[in-house]
Amino acid sequence: MMATNPYELPSVPQVWQPADLEQAWEAKQALGDDGRFAAGGTLLRTQWESGLVPMPRHLISLEGIASMRGVYALYTAGASELHIGALTTLSDGAQHALIERQAPALTEACKRIAAPSVRRQGTLGGNVLSQVGDSIPALLVNDATLVWYQGSGWTEQLLNDWLEQKKKDPAPERKILSHLMLNTTEWGLDGEKGLQKFVKVGRREAFTASVVTVALAMSDVPRKNGSLKYIRLAVGGGASPVIRLTEAEQLLLDKPLSGKLLGQIHSSIQAQWPAAHDAFASSDYRKLAAANVLVAELWKLLKSSSS
Numbered sequence: 510m511m512a513t514n515p516y517e518l519p520s521v522p523q524v525w526q527p528a529d530l531e532q533a534w535e536a537k538q539a540l541g542d543d544g545r546f547a548a549g550g551t552l553l554r555t556q557w558e559s560g561l562v563p564m565p566r567h568l569i570s571l572e573g574i575a576s577m578r579g580v581y582a583l584y585t586a587g588a589s590e591l592h593i594g595a596l597t598t599l600s601d602g603a604q605h606a607l608i609e610r611q612a613p614a615l616t617e618a619c620k621r622i623a624a625p626s627v628r629r630q631g632t633l634g635g636n637v638l639s640q641v642g643d644s645i646p647a648l649l650v651n652d653a654t655l656v657w658y659q660g661s662g663w664t665e666q667l668l669n670d671w672l673e674q675k676k677k678d679p680a681p682e683r684k685i686l687s688h689l690m691l692n693t694t695e696w697g698l699d700g701e702k703g704l705q706k707f708v709k710v711g712r713r714e715a716f717t718a719s720v721v722t723v724a725l726a727m728s729d730v731p732r733k734n735g736s737l738k739y740i741r742l743a744v745g746g747g748a749s750p751v752i753r754l755t756e757a758e759q760l761l762l763d764k765p766l767s768g769k770l771l772g773q774i775h776s777s778i779q780a781q782w783p784a785a786h787d788a789f790a791s792s793d794y795r796k797l798a799a800a801n802v803l804v805a806e807l808w809k810l811l812k813s814s815s816s
């Protein structure tokens with residue numbers, strides 16, 4: 510492994526370029542908290558340039574690790590998964606045919622993050638590990654699992670569980686996120702059934718920070734009694750926690766869609782999501798916007814199924 514800056518200038522981090530996961534892991538063990546993993550570096554650079562976090566003394570660049578790239582589908586008896594390398598750039602995510610077919614909410618999320626120059630460098634792994642990335646709601650509605658590398662091997666962790674863990678311990682990860690695994694089984698092999706939506710509400714139409722970001726995945730044709738057999742709802746926005754709206758999901762499952770039910774969903778979304786209050790939007794505004802956007806999508810479904 511070569512360091513690209515052997516002189517260790519005080520104002521420039523020393524960059525390490527491991528060739529594989531094992532080398533990256535060893536570098537992290539040797540450098541401890543002085544070494545930060547870097548993928549596209551777009552978030553890290555912004556954080557240290559704005560003084561939010563100190564510039565690390567060492568950067569462990571993951572860019573050269575081939576096993577962290579690539580997108581492929583895995584089909585086993587009765588199940589399907591979509592594997593996405595953590596180094597997949599946001600612009601590749603926005604254009605990948607397999608992602609578009611199997612997880613269209615994620616395609617839309619990638620298209621709506623930052624401007625093209627950032628999307629060409631920024632990665633999906635880095636977006637998730639920011640803990641507030643716009644891709645997270647789209648990944649949550651696809652039951653995403655994080656696959657970590659930590660020296661002795663790989664471990665799997667549901668994205669939802671990791672987000673819960675981060676609420677208690679938001680410190681940067683010491684493990685390496687190798688790839689993301691989406692469960693596309695219930696959603697339908699090759700997206701043959703169901704529909705997904707991703708909506709980002711910002712203060713401007715394009716290239717803007719999110720006020721509210723929502724995603725949903727559901728069966729597109731309600732059963733004969735008008736109920737949904739599959740539903741996932743997720744929300745985030747600004748520095749708010751990104752969560753699955755499990756209470757609204759429970760309300761929706763196996764009950765015929767109706768105006769009255771949608772009213773309950775609207776209240777439930779606002780009650781469950783602890784939206785952040787900041788200079789861009791109040792907590793109440795965020796909650797209302799999220800409830801309005803999600804209920805509007807469900808309303809469209811109700812209308813189309815009754816026409």
Ligand SMILES: Cc1cc2nc3c(=O)[nH]c(=O)nc-3n(C[C@H](O)[C@H](O)[C@H](O)COP(=O)(O)OP(=O)(O)OC[C@H]3O[C@@H](n4cnc5c(N)ncnc54)[C@H](O)[C@@H]3O)c2cc1C
Pocket residue numbers: 545546547548549550551552553554555571595596599621622623624627630631632633634635636637638639641642643644681682684685686687716717718719
């Ligand atoms: C102008 C601008 C606009 C932006 N707009 C948006 C936006 O609209 N929406 C949005 O969600 N984000 C936005 N971002 C934030 C950022 O660009 C994205 O979140 C991007 O996806 C981060 O990916 P990265 O590869 O650059 O991460 P990096 O900066 O390389 O890393 C981010 C964090 O993750 C860690 N890390 C990265 N990859 C791994 C890994 N595989 N294993 C372990 N640790 C890892 C790093 O140590 C660091 O803590 C914007 C940034 C800029 C500069």
